[in-house]
């Protein structure tokens with residue numbers, strides 16, 4: 001048992017490093033590099049790149065402290081049979097499965113679908129390929145977390161109001177204690193970023209806690 005606590009809002013976040021996992025959500029080229037899905041939807045990806053360096057520091061500290069690390073990728077089979085028709089019609093000018101500069105958009109095995117080199121998983125870090133926004137929906141994430149006896153999650157990644165928020169809510173409903181380091185997540189919409197984090201910590205941590213990489217790294221050192 002290695003019980004620690006980190007400064008957080010609305011109050012300190014207490015956790016045990018042995019039962020805590022770092023979950024890195026969708027740090028894929030499709031979301032944070034030019035030429036991917038994020039840009040195809042009309043977004044400026046430079047707005048989400050601010051999270052890369054804090055995520056890198058958080059990941060490095062988690063690895064050094066021996067935390068269990070998990071990565072997720074949003075995407076679909078190449079025949080798109082796991083993509084609900086409703087999802088295929090959403091977006092801007094380019095749609096899921098269409099050819100883009102980084103290969104077919106949000107399709108597994110394509111360049112854009114993969115995790116960016118700065119945060120690339122190492123041996124022993126499971127990658128959860130998810131068809132939806134939440135990391136629990138139609139994946140084996142629950143099984144993996146339960147098998148490791150995980151109770152708390154440090155959730156990083158993009159985007160704050162979509163896949164990070166959905167996963168935090170799914171985790172909270174399943175009984176996990178969730179903390180989001182605010183500098184390790186980002187959105188194409190600054191106002192959504194702020195509101196999404198406010199919603200997490202409101203009403204006495206109704207979904208979870210909001211902290212920052214500096215406090216969490218200090219706590220696990």
Ligand code: C5J
Nearest residue numbers: 026074158159162163
């Ligand atoms: C989105 C995600 N925004 N990873 N996906 O479609 O947040």
